[in-house]
Amino acid sequence: MSKLYHSSQSDVDSVRPGEAIKTDKLVVNMGPQHPSTHGVLRVILTVDGEWVVAAEPEVGYLHRGFEKLAEMRAYEQTIFLSDRWDYLSSMSNNLAMSLAIETLLEIQAPEKAQWIRMLVAELQRIASHLVFIAAYGLDMGAMTPFFYCFREREKIVWLFEMLCGARLTYHYVRIGGVAADLPEGFIEALEATIPQLKRGFDEIDELLLYNPIFIERTRGIGIIDPQLAVNYGLSGPMIRASGIPYDVRRCHPYLFYDAVEWDVVVHDACDCWARVWVRSQEMRQSLRIVEQVVERLKGMPSGNVSAKVPKPIRPKKGDCYVAIESPRGELGIYIVSDGSQKPYRVKIRGPSFVNLSIAQRVLPGAKIADLVAILGSFDLVMGEVDR
């Protein structure tokens, strides 16, 4: 223990009346094995008592080399890799990758496939935000909301299971469309789920979001002012909670997002509570989109969910950048094609990674307890940060 606490007589003597007592700083490793780093994030903390003096996030513990792996595979084989970047929103990843390759190939998915893509992307957003709220509650020491959130998420996972048979890595959205048409009974099951989800959201809000202790804990901490948010290139709920209405779905519409009615959720408190609130409201907006998509899908004949895709896939020389709004923010894919069957270079612009970059700026000055609250509100998925 003497290594941790140096104090000698001279230290004590050097304190004069009216002068602050000299204390030593403590360097603590938070992670990679710590219950609230959401995976394997390591933060090297310098703490002064309960205060954080410096925080340095260290990433890379979950690096699996997806960008390099994609360069060694045919285009159609890169989709399944995308399932595993951000394992809480596989559908969105599939969608981003498919859209990027389709842009290179200059093809477009049939109308029905595009509606289905929107449907699954929005359901995925709800599922992902539910996991966020669950884990955030756990960070705050509230155990019960976790189970309520997972109960609601389970309903969406069941729907996805109906669609593609998988519960986590779906591989459902593919180049040219989706893997299969909606199965029989899917629309009915979805329509039965929607009111249940609405009830669930209200329940979770009541239990966690508007809990006085929770508000006390998250109000006014981890403040990211709008200018800072823009400078650091934040996106998704992070930037919208800082008062900037940036949403890829609205600013650069893809699929049919301009054909449905929904609002961009913005809060200008810039703190952790705002970030949770934004996500909680976004789930409701997503459900609004889902309801409209269901109405459209009902009138469509079955079949025709995939465009004609050339085989083998051999895009022209060139490059493209396609961005979508994943649950965590702007998920961009940059692909360079050299005209062969394999991409020459794939670069993933992961929202979690960019959002994490602000940690070093925001964390110093916080308390240890707040540190967990602030880091948790970023909604990091380490699989996508480390890739």
Add this chain to the structure above:
Amino acid sequence: MYGFSLSSFCERFLKWTKLPTDLLVGVIVAVFIFFFMTFVVLALVYLFRKFVGFVQVRLGPRYVGPRGLLQTVCDALKLLAKEDIMPENADKGVFIAAPLIVFLPAYLVYIVIPFGHPSHFQPKDLNLGILYVLAITSITVIGIVSAGWASGSKWATIGGMRSAAQLISYEVPMSLSVIVPVLVSGSLSMKEIAQAQGDRFWHWNFFNLNYFGLTFPAFIIYMICALAETNQIPFDLPEAESELVAGYNVEYSGMRFAFFFLAEFSNLFVVCAIATTLFLGGWHAPFPFLPSEGLWSVLWFMLKTWTLTFVALWIRATYPRVRIDQLMEFAWKRLFLVALIDVAVVSLIAATS
């Protein structure tokens, strides 16, 4: 008839063995208390898991024994059988002593609590009963701090420091709130405080009509402080899992961890038992026409205590955790103030009536 009487059994046993009376009674009571404590903790952990499971839309333990009743017993056995790990840079002596220092007060408090009518169900009535309780329970903090310190882990040390600040701060409003029933009944003895409340629930200290219900704030303050003293959510900062991994007991495993665990749950039960004695009329029935002698008194006492315990578990299942500075602010700026005013007002009424 009371069903059974420990003292008459002891008398007969003593006549037969010709041992000094006090020693034998002491040993029997000590052993009995230990088993009672273990039973309480096992039952409490089982109920806790079932109840929290119910709140959290899941089932809780169900496989070991009928309805999972033996689950906690198996967990206890597992802890006993586990390897006892001591960190390399731990302070060995303190590391070993700390769990015992935490466990011992939790055990000793049982001595003064009247679990039923004091003639049969209170191990020993001290005339300074409540003072003894406060004195003994405040030892716990030494154990927790030394556990955190001796582990040689930084997270554990931070947990230990936090709990030192927390437990000492909450002792103050707790002691103040305890003064109120003492003033009302004019005695420090647990037995007499409970006796003074009688078998009419509107004369109990949680809402004493003779004092215009002004004893109610003291009851609430006592319960809040009790939650803080036993490290329950929303005041479980010393062992905040998501912040400090597990706080002061992170390096403990096996038997030593079991002691912490035992002490924690036992303390939860004990603070509720004390609240029952001080504020809810102890072993008395709520109405004079209801029976409250013999085993009935135990029933009433247990009913009240377990109800309070359930409220604590309910809070634990529902709320998030407060932050350390909010915790301290709450203790010193709000609870302390309210408790002080309450004591002043109640003592005024007590002096004038």
